[in-house]
Amino acid sequence: MKPGDLDLANPDSFETGQPYDYFRVLREQAPVHWNPPNGQDSGLGPMLEGFFVVSRYTDVIDVSRTPKIFSSAVGTVFLPDHTPEQLASFRLMLINMDPPEHVRYRRLIQRGFTPKMVKQLEPRIRKHATRVVDGVAKQGECDFVEGLAAVLPLILICELAGFPEEDRHKIFKWSNQMIGGEDPEMSNKETQQAAAASAFLYAQELAARKRKEPDDTLISKYIHGEIEGRTVGEAEIASFVTLLLAAGSETTRTATSHGMWLLCQHPDQYDLLRSDVDRYLPGAIEEILRYHPPILLMRRTATQDTEIRGVPIAKGQKVATYYGSANRDEEFFTDPDRFDITRAPNPHLTFGIGEHFCLGASLARMQLNCIFREILTRLPDMQISEPPRLQRSSLADGIKEMRVRFTPEA
Ligand code: HEM
Numbered sequence: 377m378k379p380g381d382l383d384l385a386n387p388d389s390f391e392t393g394q395p396y397d398y399f400r401v402l403r404e405q406a407p408v409h410w411n412p413p414n415g416q417d418s419g420l421g422p423m424l425e426g427f428f429v430v431s432r433y434t435d436v437i438d439v440s441r442t443p444k445i446f447s448s449a450v451g452t453v454f455l456p457d458h459t460p461e462q463l464a465s466f467r468l469m470l471i472n473m474d475p476p477e478h479v480r481y482r483r484l485i486q487r488g489f490t491p492k493m494v495k496q497l498e499p500r501i502r503k504h505a506t507r508v509v510d511g512v513a514k515q516g517e518c519d520f521v522e523g524l525a526a527v528l529p530l531i532l533i534c535e536l537a538g539f540p541e542e543d544r545h546k547i548f549k550w551s552n553q554m555i556g557g558e559d560p561e562m563s564n565k566e567t568q569q570a571a572a573a574s575a576f577l578y579a580q581e582l583a584a585r586k587r588k589e590p591d592d593t594l595i596s597k598y599i600h601g602e603i604e605g606r607t608v609g610e611a612e613i614a615s616f617v618t619l620l621l622a623a624g625s626e627t628t629r630t631a632t633s634h635g636m637w638l639l640c641q642h643p644d645q646y647d648l649l650r651s652d653v654d655r656y657l658p659g660a661i662e663e664i665l666r667y668h669p670p671i672l673l674m675r676r677t678a679t680q681d682t683e684i685r686g687v688p689i690a691k692g693q694k695v696a697t698y699y700g701s702a703n704r705d706e707e708f709f710t711d712p713d714r715f716d717i718t719r720a721p722n723p724h725l726t727f728g729i730g731e732h733f734c735l736g737a738s739l740a741r742m743q744l745n746c747i748f749r750e751i752l753t754r755l756p757d758m759q760i761s762e763p764p765r766l767q768r769s770s771l772a773d774g775i776k777e778m779r780v781r782f783t784p785e786a
Pocket residue numbers: 440448453470471472482619620623624625627628631669670671674726727728729731732733734735736737739740
């Protein structure tokens with residue numbers, strides 16, 4: 377294999393999962409590699425411009441930590457090329473802002489996501505996790521993705537945003553359609569746009585309600601917060617809620633599903649974890665996150681002519697940082713292809729780094745902890761019964777379906 381053998385804008389390149397062998401070739405031979413345009417619309421938008429693939433750990437950090445040169449706002453964090461209208465709408469999302477604007481918006485909401493706040497949520501998350509496992513425990517088999525992995529993140533998004541819990545089925549459908557644009561089984565251009573529009577409208581209605589009747593949900597605080605003397609606008613609120621739906625549910629679901637799959641593929645690690653869940657679970661979660669990051673990449677756009685490792689990058693060109701490659705950089709991780717739940721330290725970049733470091737990281741970790749603790753103690757012989765079906769995507773390492781079986785709970 378050599379640099380250029382795979383087109384990373386083509387979802388078919390991820391058909392059997394992330395191309396870790398190709399990433400290794402890039403790290404060794406072309407750490408700042410030009411992926412040419414393919415002119416195609418994979419379902420997320422046309423790829424008319426090429427992009428630089430950044431595959432080494434330190435370079436992913438440097439790019440993420442230099443928003444002045446590598447902007448999230450100019451072209452958004454999504455790889456395809458967008459129309460001016462799309463750009464204007466995407467830029468209302470926190471994830472697609474640059475400092476100083478980004479800092480102002482992030483400050484309004486980050487208090488709701490601190491490790492301390494998440495710790496306070498722990499008893500509730502535990503109770504929800506118990507309920508989720510109750511839902512399948514007597515069946516002896518189920519689809520892990522829909523029955524176990526997807527439910528807890530959705531319940532929490534509903535709680536955070538103040539949506540009625542019954543609406544989680546709608547939200548599940550919308551988030552799948554929004555993120556599944558490249559997978560004909562999940563979505564297409566029309567359903568993707570319709571889902572984004574429905575989610576936006578739903579969020580707007582919620583915002584209007586909370587404006588009249590403030591409460592202590594995160595969204596209410598956002599709505600009543602001020603940025604430079606003016607309250608946050610409707611469209612900004614709806615954009616934030618849409619981001620929460622997409623970023624907060626799909627990712628944690630994927631990490632949970634990959635986690636179970638990884639444990640089944642590594643029986644020695646599965647046994648070790650079950651031998652002392654309290655002791656090994658936190659490390660296992662970090663290793664699951666390192667091994668298969670749910671989000672493949674984030675994009676930045678150069679705001680000036682610059683270079684990385686001597687490779688010139690012109691103003692306006694795209695740079696894509698691949699977390700799955702950084703997490704297996706042999707300079708920072710010993711024996712990186714080994715799945716080792718005792719790995720320490722484990723400074724993976726799955727939640728990004730720098731100003732945009734994932735706002736939901738503590739919440740995601742807490743959810744993973746609660747759901748795995750419940751599964752490992754109540755359904756300890758869980759095994760995969762059919763090969764998992766992967767999402768066709770160049771952005772997310774999603775799993776669509778994964779049948780599992782286990783001894784039913786008495
Ligand atoms: C395993 C689960 C998750 C993964 C792998 C993940 C990954 C990421 C990554 C890589 C970024 C950085 C984007 C960048 O640098 O451009 C990010 C940002 C973000 N994530 Fe997560 N995320 C997860 C869970 C969550 C959850 C549960 C929530 C909320 C409920 C959330 C909300 C956000 C938000 C709001 C941002 C934007 C932050 C900003 O721009 O300042 N994420 N996430």
